[in-house]
Amino acid sequence: MRRSIGAVLLLSAVAVGAPGEPGPAPTPTPDHHDRKADDIFHLEPLPGNVYALFGRGGNVGFFVGPDAVVVVDSQFKEIAPGIIEQIRSVTDRPIKYLVNTHHHGDHTGGNEVFRAVAVIIAQDNVRKRMLASPATILRDYPAELEEAKKAGNAEDVKFLEDGIAWAKKVRIEEIAAPVVTFDSELRIHVGGETIDVWHTPPAHTDGDSVVYFEKANVLHMGDVLFHDIVPFIDVKSGGSVRGYLAALDKVIARVPPDVTVIPGHGHVTDLAGLKAERQYIADVLAAAQAAKTAGKSKADFLKTVDLPAYKAYDGYKNRFKDGCAAAYDEAR
Numbered sequence: 001m002r003r004s005i006g007a008v009l010l011l012s013a014v015a016v017g018a019p020g021e022p023g024p025a026p027t028p029t030p031d032h033h034d035r036k037a038d039d040i041f042h043l044e045p046l047p048g049n050v051y052a053l054f055g056r057g058g059n060v061g062f063f064v065g066p067d068a069v070v071v072v073d074s075q076f077k078e079i080a081p082g083i084i085e086q087i088r089s090v091t092d093r094p095i096k097y098l099v100n101t102h103h104h105g106d107h108t109g110g111n112e113v114f115r116a117v118a119v120i121i122a123q124d125n126v127r128k129r130m131l132a133s134p135a136t137i138l139r140d141y142p143a144e145l146e147e148a149k150k151a152g153n154a155e156d157v158k159f160l161e162d163g164i165a166w167a168k169k170v171r172i173e174e175i176a177a178p179v180v181t182f183d184s185e186l187r188i189h190v191g192g193e194t195i196d197v198w199h200t201p202p203a204h205t206d207g208d209s210v211v212y213f214e215k216a217n218v219l220h221m222g223d224v225l226f227h228d229i230v231p232f233i234d235v236k237s238g239g240s241v242r243g244y245l246a247a248l249d250k251v252i253a254r255v256p257p258d259v260t261v262i263p264g265h266g267h268v269t270d271l272a273g274l275k276a277e278r279q280y281i282a283d284v285l286a287a288a289q290a291a292k293t294a295g296k297s298k299a300d301f302l303k304t305v306d307l308p309a310y311k312a313y314d315g316y317k318n319r320f321k322d323g324c325a326a327a328y329d330e331a332r
């Protein structure tokens with residue numbers, strides 16, 4: 001069985017972000033953010049001294065205050081020094097705080113580099129999931145490795161083998177998990193700016209947070225927003241389709257209509273971008289609900305489901321049905 005992009009993202013989520021000392025070098029993941037080596041970063045200035053930084057993996061956001069820089073997400077270990085270089089291209093103020101929007105490796109892999117300078121902050125479940133990742137890998141990967149071998153998928157085989165080797169070697173205390181964790185929300189005060197970190201209902205994972213820079217009126221959504229991209233719902237990490245809807249509704253109700261929005265993946269957008277994803281999730285749920293109500297089996301539903309309005313979304317071909325399957329399971 002061919003591994004879906006969603007599964008690859010999930011796998012990369014667990015293994016790539018994990019410390020590579022003394023394990024294998026991080027495995028490159030086939031995500032849509034891969035760029036040429038000389039063209040990794042693109043820096044976009046936003047209002048209120050906030051910047052969006054596009055590289056490989058989840059989008060980074062950072063705020064430059066009078067005495068501190070606050071960073072949101074850290075992409076991968078091997079490119080984290082480049083992230084710091086990009087921050088240094090606009091300021092020499094100290095990087096004091098790093099917020100992780102969730103535990104996935106394409107958002108936390110650089111923690112290993114940042115932890116030397118910054119206090120790493122995230123919701124309680126992010127730390128729990130990062131510390132549990134070796135056990136999770138040793139539980140889940142061996143069966144997946146057998147499947148990948150049977151399917152002759154060399155890329156997945158290498159990925160899974162590297163992950164298992166890492167999980168066997170790593171010591172839990174080496175994992176660069178957040179050191180300040182919170183339950184529902186937290187605020188960071190830097191100069192005149194207040195930075196709200198809001199834990200949302202379980203959407204992409206059960207440790208999701210979004211980060212709102214109040215004065216700048218800029219919102220970093222983490223992976224609660226894939227802009228113009230089919231969202232990945234990591235059900236194994238507590239993600240939920242209904243939760244996605246609830247999370248988006250909560251955030252939409254909390255921010256002003258002229259907010260600037262950094263998604264976890266995709267280009268900078270605005271309130272319309274949030275609403276578009278909300279509509280997508282609502283449409284997937286409605287399709288699953290209609291199928292279930294009509295007595296269709298999950299297999300039949302997945303065979304026929306199609307939402308042509310979203311065909312242009314990145315991931316429609318290979319990730320759309322994973323979300324539909326989750327929606328069917330959650331339909332009443």
Ligand SMILES: [Zn+2]
Pocket residue numbers: 013102104107204223
């Ligand atoms: Zn993610």
